[in-house]
Amino acid sequence: MDAKAKNGWRASLLPVATVIAAIVVIWYIAAACLNFAWERDQSERAVQKGSEAATFSQMLTNTMSQKRPVLPAPHQVGQELWKTTVEKKVTSKRSLVYHGWITLSATLLGFLFGTILGMLLAVGIVYNKAMDMSVMPWVIASQTIPILAIAPMIIVVLNAVGVSGLLPKALISTYLSFFPIVVGMVKGLRSPDAMQQDLMRTYNASGSQAFWKLRLPASMPYLFTSMKVAVAASLVGAIVGELPTGAVAGLGARLLAGSYYGQTIQIWSALFAAAILAGTLVAIVGLVGRLVERRMGMTR
Amino acid sequence: MNWLLIIGAIAFWLAAWALNIWLSNSYPKSRFVQMFVPVSFGVTLLVLWEGIARGANVPTVLLPPPSMIWERITNSLPILQEDFIQTFVKSALRGYVLGCGAAFLVALAIDRSPFLQRGLVPVGNFVAALPIIGIAPIMVMWFGFDWHSKAAVVIVMCFFPMLVNTVEGLKASEAMQRDLMHTYAAGYWQRLFKLRLPAAAPFIFNGLKICSTLALIGAIVAEFFGTPLAGMGFRISTEVGKMNIDMVWAEIAVAALAGSVFYGTVSLIERAVTFWHPSMRR
Known part of the structure; x- marks a missing residue:
């Protein structure tokens, strides 16, 4: 990282920390407000039964530790996350690591398929005019279709044929992740300018040489930028793909089970696990991208 | 299994593909071609889908043919x-x-x-x-x-x-x-x-x-x-x-x-x- 970028990173550290702190504070206040009604209700019932009414401050502290809060306080979510990741055995069905791994494996498989499919389509689009004209508009149109809506059908139908488990979820991830790859890769493969292509011609480079030595390397920054988008989309696909299977396993299943049984803390912790997973995946792809670009001598 | 339908659909697809290639190479600038090529690609996909779904007797619970969806x-x-x-x-x-x-x-x-x-x-x-x-x-x-x-x-x-x-x-x-x-x-x-x-x-x-x-x-x-x-x-x-x-x-x-x-x-x-x-x- 050069000096300027490092500086920029440091300069935004304080503002980002401030914003996150503000979000946490707002969250606590919101949790207190939203959970207060239930506590007041409890207190009124207690009065009807003849016991003493709870004081205001008592009720306020109680809002932070309800079993099924409307909005769990941040530390409750943190505790649940800690409990279900570190303190539970990884193989346990109540461990978030177990569920996270199931989602992650579908995500990665789908991401792999999506990347390969996207790259192949992009090469076809760049090298074949008919494909450019006919496939490209449909690739774009395919994304205006709310594909997640088809997710349950794909899962159920593939289940009926006997294909179950990882593959159906991975297919949904594939569909969501191939699009950014196609768009980015087409842009990247077309990014070498006329001068560079002319240079290839003066070297008497064949078509495949021009592809491997000029177009493909030139497309790498575009590819990694779109891979960051794609891996996030792929995770969303895997999570939604887990919804219709009847909440068996995976982060999506935890969400659904939580919503069935009103376990808000479980929902929020699954949500945060998904967020952490997404952030980590995007960061890893970004890091690999930076390493590759440095290895290729592209970062100044 | 109705081979005629499947082969027909694939033949239609290949013919349309060839037409698309010819059109896009011969008149790449024409606006009509720019509209026609993607539309014909979409239509051939539908024809291919219909032909294979009907020809190969794919159960309708798996993949209903487009005509059935349209009817619905x-x-x-x-x-x-x-x-x-x-x-x-x-x-x-x-x-x-x-x-x-x-x-x-x-x-x-x-x-x-x-x-x-x-x-x-x-x-x-x-x-x-x-x-x-x-x-x-x-x-x-x-x-x-x-x-x-x-x-x-x-x-x-x-x-x-x-x-x-x-x-x-x-x-x-x-x-x-x-x-x-x-x-x-x-x-x-x-x-x-x-x-x-x-x-x-x-x-x-x-x-x-x-x-x-x-x-x-x-x-x-x-x-x-x-x-x-x-x-x-x-x-x-x-x-x-x-x-x-x-x-x-x-x-x-x-x-x-x-x-x-x-x-x-x-x-x-x-x-x-x-x-x-x-x-x-x-």
Whole structure:
């Protein structure tokens, strides 16, 4: 990282920390407000039964530790996350690591398929005019279709044929992740300018040489930028793909089970696990991208 | 197994493909060809689908042929219309307008504070990459089964992409242009309306286009977590359970049409507003 970028990173550290702190504070206040009604209700019932009414401050502290809060306080979510990741055995069905791994494996498989499919389509689009004209508009149109809506059908139908488990979820991830790859890769493969292509011609480079030595390397920054988008989309696909299977396993299943049984803390912790997973995946792809670009001598 | 149908469909596909290649190589500049090639590609896909589904006797629970889906669409228009209104008009559209509007106003507000921008943009970028769809069960718990909870999901989904794009766009005017406004002694609002918002328009429309697809997805998926007895997501999840796959495809066709028209409308407005932008040149 050069000096300027490092500086920029440091300069935004304080503002980002401030914003996150503000979000946490707002969250606590919101949790207190939203959970207060239930506590007041409890207190009124207690009065009807003849016991003493709870004081205001008592009720306020109680809002932070309800079993099924409307909005769990941040530390409750943190505790649940800690409990279900570190303190539970990884193989346990109540461990978030177990569920996270199931989602992650579908995500990665789908991401792999999506990347390969996207790259192949992009090469076809760049090298074949008919494909450019006919496939490209449909690739774009395919994304205006709310594909997640088809997710349950794909899962159920593939289940009926006997294909179950990882593959159906991975297919949904594939569909969501191939699009950014196609768009980015087409842009990247077309990014070498006329001068560079002319240079290839003066070297008497064949078509495949021009592809491997000029177009493909030139497309790498575009590819990694779109891979960051794609891996996030792929995770969303895997999570939604887990919804219709009847909440068996995976982060999506935890969400659904939580919503069935009103376990808000479980929902929020699954949500945060998904967020952490997404952030980590995007960061890893970004890091690999930076390493590759440095290895290729592209970062100044 | 009816080989004639399959071979016919494949032959049709190959012929159309050859025609497309010939057309796109011979008249690449013609507008008719530019319209015709993608349309013929779509039609051949449908023909191929129909031929293989009918020819290979694929069970209709797996893959109903397009003609059967079309029949189902024409037969159940009232249901489709009801679902469309519930999901698209009530949930998605309202959420889209509120979410994008709120993000736009917030972007204008934080535009004056570089500190907030530095703080909110990375957070917004991060949140935009998260599986926000996961908040759907929470929203259904908070706001009930009707369209309110779906609109809330759509609002949250639209907010961050729109915020990041608008903030980015408001930075898009060049120093020279800002200096010119300065020499004109333009006030904040004048600068905003005459220079910065028009300069930001391509970015804003980029955000609006991204959100237009997100809105429909958000509304449909949120319905998987609980709905009144209407809505596209509700219909899809229940009809899948009854193995009425043709009805599911009918809903998907409506959703695809609605999504494409929505996206197309936003693109048309973009074309009208940012006609000056280089990417709009032909």
